[in-house]
Amino acid sequence: MAGALFQMVTCAMPAAVTRPPRGLLTRLVHPPTAAPARASAPDLVRATTFRLSPAAEAALAAGDPTTGHDVYGRWDSPTLRAAAATVAALYDAPSAFVCASGMAAIHGALAHFLGAGATIVASDVLYGGTESALAEWVRERGLAVRRFDPRDPTGLERILAGLPPGGRGLVYAETLSNPLVVPTDLTEIAAVARRHHVPFVLDDTFGAGIVVAPLACGVDVVVGSATKYVGGHGDLVAGYVAGPKEAVAAIHRIVVSQGACLDPAAAYLLVRGARTLPLRFERAQATAADLARRARRHPAVRRVHYADGVDVPLPRGFTGGGAVLSVDVGDGEAAARLVEGLDLWMHATSLGGVESLVSIPARSSHAGLSAEERRRRGIGDGLVRLSVGLEDADDLWADLEAGLARVAGGGP
Known part of the structure; x- marks a missing residue:
């Protein structure tokens, strides 16, 4: 009898419903997190020091700040993870992290993808801070820089085809160039980079995840300044990196080692701003x-x-x-x-x-x-x-x- 009753109950249960993909506004107001939301806003955790769990102690011993465990404020914190989840939701990305500034994100990406003597193929007009960073890398690390028109995939094709395979370090562009607002043909540029097995990093500060969906167009890693549109209120300085888990984790480790961590209060404001x-x-x-x-x-x-x-x-x-x-x-x-x-x-x-x-x-x-x-x-x-x-x-x-x-x- 009990078995029959159990059978009737289970047969009466509704079938699982597949939830349709959520829209951008919904994702930003309700970003996916490991734990359900306890309040309408994320906790602002100012603590820099945490009691080590066995998993956190293992992460500390391994020197890995990307595990999501609370170890030390320079590595991560609950508020920083909430901000990272918001950025991942904005770009519909497998992974993301936040850091001290957009330039910290850019330097981390360059350090990950570019070895000594590598060539970065960059669009011909970039933010002045990025130009200064490239000049520094040329002087100090022997980096070579080639330029291409972001509207002309065939020009990029010719440049990459003429480089030795070991010297093809990175394709770098901005969604809309600063300050001439020239749009980059992301889908075509990404296709050319992929054919030559060269990663494509995009600064999406001007696009802010709204003008275009970079990862869906084939971009490998997105960097940006959350100081601008994502924060949106002129009261924080922050940067972010979004993309596949392995690359994002590698860049995150570099940025942490450089000390470019984000203050939790700024991370809190980032989440607040991104909602609108x-x-x-x-x-x-x-x-x-x-x-x-x-x-x-x-x-x-x-x-x-x-x-x-x-x-x-x-x-x-x-x-x-x-x-x-x-x-x-x-x-x-x-x-x-x-x-x-x-x-x-x-x-x-x-x-x-x-x-x-x-x-x-x-x-x-x-x-x-x-x-x-x-x-x-x-x-x-x-x-x-x-x-x-x-x-x-x-x-x-x-x-x-x-x-x-x-x-x-x-x-x-």
Whole structure:
């Protein structure tokens, strides 16, 4: 009788339901973690020292900070793991970790993939900090650097085909180049790199996991600055790495050994900011596209750099042109007249926050390059970079239009 009752009960149980893939907003609000959420926000664990479990002691003995056990604050903590889970959810990545800055993430990736005498094939326009890092690696480690147009997979094919197999270290690009906002054809570039067995690392700071899904396009490892859109409120400095578990763990070990750990308070703010990232980015991107259209019609603007498909077709998989545009107003004096009289646009050297920022790359992000190097890359003294925030588009344009009138009139 008991057996029959058990049989009836088990037969009456519903079949297992396969849950459909969750959307990005849901994943960021409810990132998958090892333990169920106990509260609506992650715990902010400030502790740097933890009681060692047997598993944690084994990780310590092995010198492995990537096991997910609480050992020491420089290695990991519950709050850092919550931030890492958020980044993994953003990129739909098997693994991720967070660190002290975007440059810490970039240096870790370079150190993992590049041996002495290797060649990095990098897109022709990159963030100035990355340019400085590459120059340092050339001087100190014998690194060779070749350049390619991120819109031209055939050019990359020719470069990789001409390199000796042992010297092919890495293909490196940005989703949207800083500051010229040139889109990288991720799917085609990834296919070329894969044919030549060269890893492809992408800086997705400008894309923020929203413009395009890099790993789905074939990118091997994603790096980025969470200081910008992911955090999104101008109150933290952080970086991240996302991708396959083995590569991410190897880069994580390098970054930990360099001491580039993230403070738990910054990790907490990263999680907080990421929850609204798609909503913030969608609004800022729509405003940026609107401002680009208006700027193209203004007589004081010589050229608008924005990835909306007007000058350059958007590559496959891109959903928009991002929330940064640059305008060329001629020369350094004109750029200064534009920037110095603005009201809503804050003259500052970052991007990706709720407030709109303006900078002159030749005097800030790319000041480390010589004038000749900037000229070769198309970064003139009159180039002005605009990071669009969440203000009303009409208000931002009114402020910018007044600045452009000063450029046209030659006045202060």
